[in-house]
Amino acid sequence: MSFGEKHGFTLIELLVVISIIGVLASTVLASLDSVREKARDSRRISDLNQIRVALELYFADHGYYPASPCGWDCNNYRYSYSASSWATLAAELAPYIDPLPIDPINNNCPPWGSSCLS
Numbered sequence: 001m002s003f004g005e006k007h008g009f010t011l012i013e014l015l016v017v018i019s020i021i022g023v024l025a026s027t028v029l030a031s032l033d034s035v036r037e038k039a040r041d042s043r044r045i046s047d048l049n050q051i052r053v054a055l056e057l058y059f060a061d062h063g064y065y066p067a068s069p070c071g072w073d074c075n076n077y078r079y080s081y082s083a084s085s086w087a088t089l090a091a092e093l094a095p096y097i098d099p100l101p102i103d104p105i106n107n108n109c110p111p112w113g114s115s116c117l118s
Contacts, residue, residue: 040105047101054096066092 009017059065066089090100 044103050097050101051093054093054100057096058093 055065086100086102093100
C-alpha cells in the first residue's frame with residue numbers, strides 16, 4: 001500500500017446512495033399505506049358480512065329483526081323500545097355474534113353517528 005493512496009467514498013457518491021435509499025424508502029412506505037387501507041376495508045367488509053349473518057340467524061329464531069330506532073314503520077314487526085344505541089343491538093345479537101365488530105377507525109362512535117366520520 002502506497003502512502004498517497006486514499007480509500008473511501010466521495011461526498012457525491014454518499015449523497016447519491018442516500019438519495020436512492022430515500023426514494024426507495026418513500027416508495028415502500030407509500031405502498032404500505034395503501035396495503036393498510038385495503039386491509040382495513042377488507043376487515044370492514046368481513047365484519048359487515050358477519051353482522052348480516054347474525055341478523056339472519058336472529059330473524060330465523062325470532063321471526064323478526066332486532067328493534068330499530070325508527071320504530072314500527074321500519075321493520076313492520078315490533079315497535080322499537082330503546083334501540084338507539086349500538087350497545088342495544090350488541091345485546092340482542094350476543095348469542096349470534098359476540099362481540100359485535102366495531103369500525104377499526106371510528107371505534108368510539110356509533111355507526112350512524114355523524115360526529116366522527118372518516
